[in-house]
Amino acid sequence: GIQVEQSPPDLILQEGANSTLRCNFSDSVNNLQWFHQNPWGQLINLFYIPSGTKQNGRLSATTVATERYSLLYISSSQTTDSGVYFCAVARNRDDKIIFGKGTRLHILP
Amino acid sequence: DAGITQSPRHKVTETGTPVTLRCHQTENHRYMYWYRQDPGHGLRLIHYSYGVKDTDKGEVSDGYSVSRSKTEDFLLTLESATSSQTSVYFCATGSRLGQGNEKLFFGSGTQLSVL
Numbered sequence: 001g002i003q004v005e006q007s008p009p010d011l012i013l014q015e016g017a018n019s020t021l022r023c024n025f026s027d028s029v030n031n032l033q034w035f036h037q038n039p040w041g042q043l044i045n046l047f048y049i050p051s052g053t054k055q056n057g058r059l060s061a062t063t064v065a066t067e068r069y070s071l072l073y074i075s076s077s078q079t080t081d082s083g084v085y086f087c088a089v090a091r092n093r094d095d096k097i098i099f100g101k102g103t104r105l106h107i108l109p
Numbered sequence: 110d111a112g113i114t115q116s117p118r119h120k121v122t123e124t125g126t127p128v129t130l131r132c133h134q135t136e137n138h139r140y141m142y143w144y145r146q147d148p149g150h151g152l153r154l155i156h157y158s159y160g161v162k163d164t165d166k167g168e169v170s171d172g173y174s175v176s177r178s179k180t181e182d183f184l185l186t187l188e189s190a191t192s193s194q195t196s197v198y199f200c201a202t203g204s205r206l207g208q209g210n211e212k213l214f215f216g217s218g219t220q221l222s223v224l
Contacts, residue, residue: 031211096157
């Protein structure tokens with residue numbers, strides 16, 4: 001099946017810093033999403049982005065489908081950005097959605 | 110966000126007992142999923158459903174069964190719970206997008222401990 005690798009596994013930053021999280025996948029995908037899991041365990045969908053670039057406030061994401069990777073950018077980090085960020089992909093319509101192991105982000109005040 | 114309710118939120122049970130977790134949605138989403146989350150493994154797919162009575166296996170389906178008799182409910186059953194099934198279980202539903210793919214929304218999770 002398709003493999004999803006996220007890097008780095010852990011990231012510690014000072015409040016106000018910028019960060020880039022990466023998601024590599026082993027096959028072409030028709031569906032790619034980014035999620036944030038907050039310290040209380042809640043999973044929030046950040047972006048649906050199988051290709052191209054999207055922005056939502058301080059967060060933006062870019063997927064280069066031909067090169068099989070996606071990047072999540074967080075600018076001017078806040079402590080509320082702490083948590084685990086997951087990338088999830090599916091190869092085709094109706095295919096199962098598989099998650100990477102996540103990047104744990106810790107923003108220090 | 111989608112209205113997804115998982116029950117129970119917490120459960121402690123003994124090895125060998127049957128356990129059923131329930132996921133209920135109010136959004137009429139066609140797709141429903143069960144994932145488990147364990148340290149170092151991220152979220153792993155157990156089973157998923159693409160319609161009433163239509164289900165398929167995920168990455169870690171051994172020891173689990175599912176049923177979906179109506180759109181709004183997706184049940185996950187552990188026939189005989191084992192300690193390796195201690196985990197946090199998440200239900201998700203898929204909202205259909207224009208290209209036919211779905212965007213996932215998650216419930217709050219069920220913490221299951223098998224002693």
